[in-house]
Amino acid sequence: MSTIQNQADPKQALIEWCEKYTSILKTADVDLDRVKLVEDNWDTRFLFIATHVYIMRISKDGNFDKVSPRFCLPLYANLVLNTRDILIKLGVEKDKALSFVPNLHVRLYDYLIYIVGALNGYQDSDLDQELMASWYSTTAEDLVDHEIYLDSDPQNLDQFIKRGNARRASEDYKGAIEDYSKAIELNPADSTIYVYRGISHELLEDYGSANKDYTLAISYDPTNTHALRFRAFNKLTMNDDKEGALEDYNKAIYIDPNDYELYNRRAVAHMPSRGIDDCSVLDCSNAINDFLKAIELEPEKGSSLGLLSAYERRADLFLKDNRIIEAIDDYDNAIQICVSKRLLTKRGNAKQSIGELNAACQDWRNVLKVEPSKHESDEKIKEDIQPAIDSLNKYCLADILSLESSEQREIANDLKICGDQKADSGDLQGAIVEYTKSIDIDPLFWRAYNNRGNTFARAGDLDAAYADFSKSIEICPVTYYSYHNMAKWKLQADEYVDVIKYSNMAIAIEPNPFLGEAYSFRALAKSYTEDFKGGECDIRRALKICPDDPRYVAMISLIKSLQHEFESARSYLLQALELDPLDITVVRIAGLVEWNEGNAEVGRSYWEKGLAMGDQRCDHLLNRYVGTMSDEDLNSMIDDIGGNDNLQTMIDWAEKNQKDTHDDFVQQFSEAVDGRDLERTRNLLRQLQVMCDEADWRSPESGEERQLTSRETSQLMDLAGGEHDYNALIKWASIHLSKDEINNFDRIIDSGNYSRIKIEILNLLRMKNDC
Numbered sequence: 226m227s228t229i230q231n232q233a234d235p236k237q238a239l240i241e242w243c244e245k246y247t248s249i250l251k252t253a254d255v256d257l258d259r260v261k262l263v264e265d266n267w268d269t270r271f272l273f274i275a276t277h278v279y280i281m282r283i284s285k286d287g288n289f290d291k292v293s294p295r296f297c298l299p300l301y302a303n304l305v306l307n308t309r310d311i312l313i314k315l316g317v318e319k320d321k322a323l324s325f326v327p328n329l330h331v332r333l334y335d336y337l338i339y340i341v342g343a344l345n346g347y348q349d350s351d352l353d354q355e356l357m358a359s360w361y362s363t364t365a366e367d368l369v370d371h372e373i374y375l376d377s378d379p380q381n382l383d384q385f386i387k388r389g390n391a392r393r394a395s396e397d398y399k400g401a402i403e404d405y406s407k408a409i410e411l412n413p414a415d416s417t418i419y420v421y422r423g424i425s426h427e428l429l430e431d432y433g434s435a436n437k438d439y440t441l442a443i444s445y446d447p448t449n450t451h452a453l454r455f456r457a458f459n460k461l462t463m464n465d466d467k468e469g470a471l472e473d474y475n476k477a478i479y480i481d482p483n484d485y486e487l488y489n490r491r492a493v494a495h496m497p498s499r500g501i502d503d504c505s506v507l508d509c510s511n512a513i514n515d516f517l518k519a520i521e522l523e524p525e526k527g528s529s530l531g532l533l534s535a536y537e538r539r540a541d542l543f544l545k546d547n548r549i550i551e552a553i554d555d556y557d558n559a560i561q562i563c564v565s566k567r568l569l570t571k572r573g574n575a576k577q578s579i580g581e582l583n584a585a586c587q588d589w590r591n592v593l594k595v596e597p598s599k600h601e602s603d604e605k606i607k608e609d610i611q612p613a614i615d616s617l618n619k620y621c622l623a624d625i626l627s628l629e630s631s632e633q634r635e636i637a638n639d640l641k642i643c644g645d646q647k648a649d650s651g652d653l654q655g656a657i658v659e660y661t662k663s664i665d666i667d668p669l670f671w672r673a674y675n676n677r678g679n680t681f682a683r684a685g686d687l688d689a690a691y692a693d694f695s696k697s698i699e700i701c702p703v704t705y706y707s708y709h710n711m712a713k714w715k716l717q718a719d720e721y722v723d724v725i726k727y728s729n730m731a732i733a734i735e736p737n738p739f740l741g742e743a744y745s746f747r748a749l750a751k752s753y754t755e756d757f758k759g760g761e762c763d764i765r766r767a768l769k770i771c772p773d774d775p776r777y778v779a780m781i782s783l784i785k786s787l788q789h790e791f792e793s794a795r796s797y798l799l800q801a802l803e804l805d806p807l808d809i810t811v812v813r814i815a816g817l818v819e820w821n822e823g824n825a826e827v828g829r830s831y832w833e834k835g836l837a838m839g840d841q842r843c844d845h846l847l848n849r850y851v852g853t854m855s856d857e858d859l860n861s862m863i864d865d866i867g868g869n870d871n872l873q874t875m876i877d878w879a880e881k882n883q884k885d886t887h888d889d890f891v892q893q894f895s896e897a898v899d900g901r902d903l904e905r906t907r908n909l910l911r912q913l914q915v916m917c918d919e920a921d922w923r924s925p926e927s928g929e930e931r932q933l934t935s936r937e938t939s940q941l942m943d944l945a946g947g948e949h950d951y952n953a954l955i956k957w958a959s960i961h962l963s964k965d966e967i968n969n970f971d972r973i974i975d976s977g978n979y980s981r982i983k984i985e986i987l988n989l990l991r992m993k994n995d996c
Contacts, residue, residue, distance in 0.1 A: 379404065382411045386418065393425055401425045416446035423455060432463045453477040454487060461494050470494045485522035488515040489531065496535055506546075509539035533562040540571070549579050566592045566609040573613065577620060586621035589613040593702050597729055606733040614703045614734065622701060637667035641676060648676070653684045671700040675707045682714040683841075690714055705735035705743075712746040717842070724750035741767040745780055752784045755987050760784050775804035779814040786821040789915065794818050809840045816846060823915075825908045859898065862907055866914050875917050886916065944986055951986075958989055 374391040377384060389404030405422035412418070423438030436459050442452035457473035460466040474491035481487065492515035495508045512535040520527030540555035556572035573588030592613035597606045644659030660677035663670055678693030691714070697707040712727035728747035735743070744767040752760030761784050767777045782797035798818050801811045816831030835843030863872055879887040890913055897905040945951040959967065973985050 379407070382408050382415075385411070386421070389421060389425075393421070393428070396428075398425045398428045402429075414445050416442040416449045416452060419445070420449065420452050420455065423452070427455070427459065432459055435459055436463075447476075448480050450477040450481050450484065450487065453480075454490060457494065458490065467494060483522060485519040485527055488519035488522070489528050492516045492519070492528070492531055492535065496538060504538065504542075506539055506542050509535050509542065513539065529562050533559045536562075537568065537571075540575075544571075544575060549575055564591075564595060566595050566613070569595070570613050570616070573616060577616070582620060586617065589617045589621065590699075590702050593730060596726060603729075603732050606729060610733055617703055622703065633667050634670065637663040637670045637673060640666065641670070641673045644673070644680070645676060648680050648683070653680050656680045657684070669700055671697040671704065671707070674700070675704075675710060678707070679710055679714075682710075682717070687714060687718055703734060705731050708734065709743055709746075712743065716746050716749060717845075719753070721750040721754050741771040741774060741777065744770070745777060748780060748784070752787055757784055757788050773804060775801045775808050776810040776814075778804060779808075779811045779818075782818050783814050783821075786818045789821075791822045794822070807838070809835055809838055812838065813840055813843050813846070816843070820908075823908045823912045825905055858903055859906065862910055866910055872910075875913055878917060879913065883916065941982060941986055944983065945990060954986070954989055 374384075374387045375395065377388055379385040379388050385404045385408040389401045389408065392398075392404060393401035402422055402425045405418050405425065408418050409415070409422070419438045419442035423435040423442065426432075426435035426438060436456060439452045439456035439459065442449050443456065446452070453473045453476055457470040457477070460473065461470035471491065471494050474487060474494060478484070478487050478491065492512040495515065496504050496512040513532060516528055516532035516535060520529065520532065536555045536559040540552040540559065543549070543552035543555060553572060553575050556568055556575065560568050560572065569588045569592045573585040573592070576582075576588065577585035590613075592610055597609075640659050640663035644656040644663065647653075647659060648656035657677060657680050660673050660680065663673040664677070667673070674693045674697040678690040678697065681687070681693060682690035691711065694707045694711040694714075697704070698711075701707075708727045708731035712724050712731060715721075715723040715727065725747055728743045728750070731743040732747070744763045748760040748763035748767070750760075751757075751763065761781060764777050764780050764784065767780075768774060771777065778797055779801035782794045782801060785791075785794035785797060795818075798815055801808075802815065805811060812831050812835040816828040816835065818828075819825075819831060820828035829847065832843040832847050836847065863869055866872060866875075876887065876891070879890065890909060894906070894909050897909055942948045942951040945954050958970065962970070970985055970989075973982055
């Protein structure tokens with residue numbers, strides 16, 4: 226005790242802090258009486274010092290990001306509980322140790338915010354006043370870990386309720402019911418206890434007992450909106466008693482007209498989630514009004530998706546009654562909430578039925594522009610867009626398709642054929658001239674746009690190519706070719722997101738015999754964004770359509786090599802070469818696989834062979850990967866692996882752990898640098914880094930940690946979308962990952978291993994997107 230009492234007096238520091246914070250508190254409308262000092266006794270002093278030490282220790286571990294209630298409240302709760310336990314060990318009675326916490330809550334939490342802010346360099350202006358106001362509405366009881374009551378021996382009403390709540394939270398529903406029943410024996414007129422017990426019965430799926438408890442709660446307190454709400458939900462879901470549920474919700478809303486959740490729930494009761502015939506226009510209108518009221522009360526919590534569903538159901542009912550204009554209005558409202566293929570198709574159908582064909586065609590065209598979600602299957606995408614495609618073919622493309630047999634189209638087609646012949650012979654500029662003449666004669670000839678786009682791309686003008694492909698899609702959005710070609714040339718430009726987007730549409734539109742290449746484009750795009758599982762799945766789909774196609778076997782090899790699974794990669798590559806050693810795509814990919822494995826000379830020989838066979842992409846690869854090395858090239862490659870210091874550290878590690886490899890590397894690296902051999906130098910550095918990474922050479926246990934360079938740090942943050950998005954990602958991970966996952970991520974970050982950190986960040990991004 227004397228040690229605690231002899232600590233330096235924190236009173237003056239606390240007073241200074243309160244003075245500093247007063248202006249912000251006033252702006253946030255916080256009651257300043259709650260921040261006045263209580264008497265300066267020993268437990269106050271102890272808790273204040275414990276807070277300071279605890280926060281300083283946590284801060285040094287680097288776990289603070291930015292002040293937020295989601296982070297600070299659990300920290301504060303742990304501090305309160307730890308301090309309580311220490312006080313009990315020091316001889317303070319348990320009841321007294323708990324009772325002093327609320328008296329100190331506000332001052333302790335002030336200090337918590339102050340220390341966190343100071344350590345992170347935040348000024349008063351950085352603090353969110355709205356959040357501050359919500360923090361001060363939190364009570365100590367809100368922060369208590371209720372598990373402390375599980376092992377308690379209740380002796381009074383309050384203790385039975387607390388242990389019952391703790392048991393319910395730990396999913397011991399039968400135990401909770403026992404405690405609530407004991408509490409009811411002590412106070413049979415407390416309606417809240419009946420609600421608690423009713424919830425526990427409901428969690429045990431004993432809906433009859435739950436309903437009885439809710440009814441008892443209402444009999445003792447007719448204004449208990451929680452009991453009315455739970456009973457209403459019970460009536461609706463278990464007994465299909467819509468009228469009874471609405472009656473309870475109406476009573477609850479009369480008592481508390483500002484509870485947004487009551488409006489959300491009553492809206493659902495108005496509009497059952499079954500078929501269109503189970504509700505009326507009036508039901509949907511009532512649901513819409515309730516959803517709108519809930520959103521008005523709580524814009525972030527009102528159910529926008531519920532409102533969308535209500536608008537769509539009412540629109541369907543209007544359509545059924547031939548009230549087309551009203552249906553279109555409701556589809557408009559639903560689409561404003563969330564654009565979907567289904568809603569656009571329905572609105573297009575409604576517009577067509579009243580003769581608004583141009584507007585209908587635009588809606589059906591827009592169906593094809595809605596990007597599918599990440600988890601939508603190809604079959605689901607095809608199913609969703611097929612009605613729009615059928616409508617486009619029937620109503621919107623008739624004029625375009627009718628031109629196929631016109632004299633105008635015949636002349637344009639002759640010019641296109643002439644352009645095709647010149648393109649095949651290598652006269653790209655001459656081909657472009659012929660395609661342009663064809664388009665001048667027939668501006669709706671989508672095939673001419675498509676072929677001119679391909680020719681522009683071959684000539685290196687990708688922007689012009691993209692414009693032509695887009696025009697072709699605009700004229701005839703149901704054709705496979707322009708989506709296919711857009712994906713193909715986007716892949717050449719490493720624009721992988723667009724590759725996946727246009728491949729999705731090509732796959733959804735075209736029947737299976739023509740899908741191999743579309744799957745292969747998407748597979749490579751996925752693999753180059755490190756979705757290797759998705760990439761391999763797509764290639765195997767291509768192989769299912771085109772069995773033993775050597776190009777797709779070679780692509781599996783490439784995907785394996787990107788994952789450093791070189792033995793498997795070589796096996797697939799040999800299969801591809803055995804199937805057709807002269808296939809241009811196989812030859813090109815063989816060079817990439819060899820290059821990825823570090824066999825630069827072999828890779829170059831494949832690309833030179835491909836170039837001799839007329840594959841200009843091999844020329845691109847030779848220019849990209851092979852050449853004479855400048856000082857800037859050398860410095861850039863060394864920076865990519867962490868700089869000169871990191872290179873020397875890896876070499877020193879190899880000397881200690883891989884002596885033969887080290888000596889061979891030093892000799893070859895010197896020869897490569899002296900000879901200005903770009904490809905050899907790059908591959909030697911890559912081999913050294915792979916060897917070190919596979920040995921986990923920078924792990925904390927190795928004692929050879931390092932700091933990332935500023936360039937590496939910038940590149941990693943750019944991977945997540947910039948510094949702000951990176952910080953948001955780390956905050957998301959701190960909330961959603963398990964403790965072991967967080968520790969593993971921190972260990973990899975501390976290691977300074979750039980490659981492994983990059984992989985972990987990409988994994989986090991995928992996990993966050995999936996959530």
